[in-house]
Amino acid sequence: MLILISHIITGAADLGAAFLLMFGLKRMSSPESARSGIRVAGLGMLVAVLACFLNVVGVSAAARPHLIVNIVLAASMLIIGVGLAWWKGRTVKLTAMPQMVALFNGMGGGAAGAIAAVALIGRNAQGPALILALIGGLIGSVSLSGSLIAWAKLDEVLKQPLRFKGQRYFNALVFLATLAVAGYLVFIWQGGAAPLLSIPAWIAIFFGCGLLFGIFITLPIGGADMPVVISIYNALTGLAVALDGFVLQNPALMIAGMVVGAAGMFLTLIMAQAMNRSVSNILFSDFGDASKHKHGAIKGSLKPVEASDAGIFMRYAKSVIIVPGYGLAVAQAQQKLYEFVKLLQAAGVLVRFAIHPVAGRMPGQMDVLLAEAGVPYDLIFQLSDINPDFATTDVALVIGANDVVNPAARDDKSSPIYGMPILNADKAKKVYVVKRGQGKGYAGIVNALFYADNCNMVYGDAQAVLVQMIEAVRGLGAAAA
């Protein structure tokens, strides 16, 4: 009787949670309701987690003697995990958000892999569920190790993409080996042969191969492509969760996991489209390998100017388009930028922001940063909406962006970013580029824009540069008064 009641309560709670999660996600896809969306989804999650502990009345006979220990373990692990991640998620700097998403996503993948591992070891799953547990475990472990590499790259723990000759064949080999181990496990379970090693050992080898594959496939991918990679792993984790849901016969996991799997894949395609590259090209090409790429002869020279001069020039311009990039995020200069923009607006300058779809380390990261500074939405334009306007604009101010304004994408067929839609900042009458130093962008490509006749470089940390610009423009105002 107790079991029946617990099943009904957990079943209803999971149903409600699945609804609230989907409803929340739907609300998150519109700026007005986004905040309430995450709250709704959060409520659904809370209900599901609390109800999940009702499963104590229905545990299998074998687990019954360990029940008290397991409850204590589950509760303490839950508290530790939630506490640490909550603290980290609340305190991390805004610029570090992309790697945080990668890290938390990897944790989800790891959890999905671990659940599959237990199902395999305990042989709780039979028939098709066994196969799905293998697939879910593989996807989960790839997502775990891959996300951790993505995290390390974004956090700049790993600075260089690691590439070696025949890497693709090596990766294919690791993948085939993983599949072979999986096949062998199924063969053993079908009673095909007495295993050379114990079954748990083979399961461990299987997961080891999956983890290795995730590492090796992510290592050669350049940092600039990490947003797309995180999106793929996000989708993969969702898929692994959905498969675990089938193994555990839990429809809430199946639905929530699959929704994320599909949504993540779709988001990945949108992003890849924005870069005008296919997903497989991102995963398997040696993009951003500057050493292989021969640079065309670049005419012109770098022409540095003082920040104050650039600021004053913009004060007297009619229109300015600002192209923010990751450098803005690193310098935490979004507040100063908006302060400067407000000064220009007060002087009657038409100021707009142009956001490249893959600016920053995540799609929409620039939108989040600008929103944080309080920049109204209607000043922010996406690539296709603003690109025609550069030609009629007095000044394009590029702050900490590089590859997304590199004209090589338009006309240099040998360039690795050839074909990627870019912001046509070079078409503006005057271009100022605020940059920390003379280094290359994340893709490691020389930018011809910086050498163009209409372009001046303003070297320095974006925040310091903007402070100088603000002071210069304020100085003018004081002089006039």
Place this chain on the structure above:
Amino acid sequence: MHFSIAITGFVALYIFMLAAFGGWVIIGNVPAILHTPLMSGSNFVHGIVVIGAIYTLLNASTVPEQLIGCSAVLLGAGNVAGGYAVTDRMLAMFKSSGKQSGKHSRAVHAKKS
């Protein structure tokens, strides 16, 4: 006697298909401005894996199962809490653009459709 949900064969495939379609529709008309929060939000949603992890740990009967189950709960809890904290922080900032947000989002939707 067990009174549990049984999802087999085609029923599972129907659930997967409909859920995948749901995910696709939900993302379909999202403005680029929300891509990062939405990725983070969906990251939070697959954090539901934590309830599978708790279920697994509660049913663990051997030490290896308990150990792996513990790591599953720990990782899943990290996923769910971290995903929520990060997403909520991002979305809180979107509110700060105040009166203009309502007008703009309608404009975005009009443009998309």
